[in-house]
Amino acid sequence: MKLFKRADPPEETQPTAKTSPDNTNDTGLGTFGGVYTPSILTILGVIMYLRFGWVVGNVGLLGTLLIVTLSTSITFLTSLSVSAIATDRIVRGGGAYYMISRSLGIETGGAVGIPLYFAQALSVALYTIGFAESIIDAFGSFNQLYVALITTIAVAVLALTSAEIAIKAQYLIMGAIVLSLISFAFGQPLEATTIEIWADSGQSSEPFWTVFAVFFPAVTGIMAGVSMSGDLREPSRSIPTGTLAAVGTGYVIYMILPIVMAMRADASTLIENPLIMKEMAFWGPAILFGVWGATLSSAIGSILGAPRVLQALARDGVLPGRLSVLGNGSGPNDEPRIGTAVTLGIATATVCIGDLNIIAPVLTMFFLTTYLVLNVSAGIEGFLQSPSFRPTFKVHWSLSMLGALGCLAVMFLINAVATVIAAVIVLAIFIWLQRRELETTWGDARRGIWMALVREGIFQIGEEDTKNWRPHILVLSGIPKKRWPLIQFADDLTHNRGMITVCSVLPSSSRDVSQQSDMQDTIREYLEKRGVQVLVRVVTATDFFDGAKLLVETYGIGPLTPNTVVLGDSQEPSRSDRYCQLVAHIHKAKKNVVILRENSERGFGQYRRIDVWWGGLQNNGGLMLLLAYLLRTDMDWRNAEVHLKLVVPEESAAQATQANVDSVIQNLRIGASSQVLVSQGRPFYDILHESSQDADLIFLGIRTPGENFTEYYQDLQSKTVGLPSTVFVLAAPGFSYGEVLSDR
Known part of the structure; x- marks a missing residue:
């Protein structure tokens, strides 16, 4: 698309020989x-x-x-x-x-x-x-x-x-x-x-x-x-x-x-x-x-x-x-x-x-x-x-x-x-x-019009409620070119229903604070060319984790703050402790944590199948089902099938569980299909690999951060190696995402 600009300086700032700065014209008409x-x-x-x-x-x-x-x-x-x-x-x-x-x-x-x-x-x-x-x-x-x-x-x-x-x-x-x-x-x-x-x-x-x-x-x-x-x-x-x-x-x-x-x-x-x-x-x-x-x-x-x-x-x-x-x-x-x-x-x-x-x-x-x-x-x-x-x-x-x-x-x-x-x-x-x-x-x-509307809107928003919940996502992507799947995933989730802010943390020693604005403009122009409508925020900090914590604590205005933080999976053992501390910090801030672990060879596959490993509407289960539903509203994922998967220990429990899950799906009107699997003594992760190997995206809930959370997360990473692209989900405390689905 061609861009037209005036080659000469604006008339407002450059008085001509005819017109003086005080808006008078000595030779003009009365x-x-x-x-x-x-x-x-x-x-x-x-x-x-x-x-x-x-x-x-x-x-x-x-x-x-x-x-x-x-x-x-x-x-x-x-x-x-x-x-x-x-x-x-x-x-x-x-x-x-x-x-x-x-x-x-x-x-x-x-x-x-x-x-x-x-x-x-x-x-x-x-x-x-x-x-x-x-x-x-x-x-x-x-x-x-x-x-x-x-x-x-x-x-x-x-x-x-x-x-x-x-x-x-x-x-x-x-x-x-x-x-x-x-x-x-x-x-x-x-x-x-x-x-x-x-x-x-x-x-x-x-x-x-x-x-x-x-x-x-x-x-x-x-x-x-x-x-x-x-x-x-x-x-x-x-x-x-x-x-x-x-x-x-x-x-x-x-x-x-x-x-x-x-x-x-x-x-x-x-x-x-x-x-x-x-x-x-x-x-x-x-x-x-x-x-x-x-x-x-x-x-x-x-x-x-x-x-x-x-x-x-x-x-x-x-x-x-x-x-x-x-x-x-x-x-x-x-x-x-x-x-x-x-x-x-x-x-x-x-x-x-x-x-x-x-x-x-x-x-x-x-x-x-x-x-x-x-x-x-x-x-x-x-x-x-x-x-x-x-x-x-x-x-x-x-x-x-x-x-x-x-x-x-x-x-x-x-x-x-x-x-x-x-x-x-x-x-x-x-x-x-x-x-x-x-x-x-x-x-x-026009900017004044939007400013007035935004001001009035912020004062009218109030606290977040289940009826009007929207995903407002903070993407800790760093340089967008290097972590593009994170931004693409966040964009697919919001589908113009919420807001996305792409954030980058610059080391204090690498760039002067005055250059942050230029960096934000560069990132924004890059994303606009890729067709993604987002806000951009660049901060300077001693390292990534300090900057990320600063953003989680301070970014936003009034009630209009991100409710979900999207992260990439950390593959460096030396940074595991700091990474898990960041996840715990986000959870304490009462925000959802969504970690995308991309399969670099397969990406998002054919965008046809989403597996949600479910444990009920409470906590992570409600949020995972909601995210899967939102994902299907995007053009790329519109033909995807959502498979709701549960594991029960014995065959005797399978039939009753299947009936309960089918009833929930019918009431929620989300168009998912259910599959109840019997473990028969097999480890969960063996069942996961066997059942979801052909999926294009997998949703897995993770436990609330506590003692030995770093060891738990490292074990989770090792046991999910080789799977298709996987999303680890940790729901914010004190909010019922099951009610968001049932309110629709």
């Missing part, structure tokens, strides 16, 4: 020109001119004011979240993508940023086609396609020349919109009418939420200013001020207009005439200027924002390496001219293709998805109370989460099918980015 202007011009768009009368006519004055308030509330909450993020960290080019990627990670940022770019790029075509349609309606003698193409190229030339020039062009457009609103304010009623507070259900042709869905895009223009983040003089100051001011201005205008409309025409007139504002205005052509200004300003906002998102995606390595040229900037303001040219190509092709009605709902979903994720980002950061999250504009996390829920609700109200399509696309991009294993040099909130 709050009014860089944030407020593009935002308010996108908010006061074509819906205000062509659909506002229709909204009032369908739901009445009170319904319209309610729709405006609900819609603006969602945008306002999102603006608060954007303001919190913008005042917490340096905000550079890429706007919403930059904020999300630095908060929830590059995969989430990319999954939202790529669709957001295409939505903005296609929106250029959407707005220029709308402009062309209005020209044709007014004059009627032009070709719509040619007008749309010329308009698309014109706004792109503005953006290519300079973002600052494009912003100045928007001042003229703002003037046209202001003129249209003044002309409308001094207009005259069309007919004598009474204000309809709430639309008559008999006259209303559309339900409330359908009308809400039509109006809502009118208040979703805040991203136009956020997308200019890389060109702002002080983004952490301009984004909150400009965005909130634009939302407030839009709300005031949208609350006044329906009152005026309701006073000047009745419901049927408002519904039937899309350009009703032109009929009411003091000077009708001013409304046309406003419509043209609204479409052009939205197109300019999109052609300015989309290339900057593309530039940020390329610079972070989200896009494939061959597209890295899209991250280049031009001129002293680092303008994305290559990205603008690419965006122009996409918009031009879309204009030539024609109708965007089919994909328009999906584009709206991408914008709302961006809002939703921005709210989630701010909400999570605020909820976790990470020390690194210190915004100067403070917002309670509940407000951000409320904004996220509002966005989600509106998405389904507007178009449930388009919502699902957008979600599938975002999820597909997220999975693709995860599989590319992108590495970032900045931190994000």
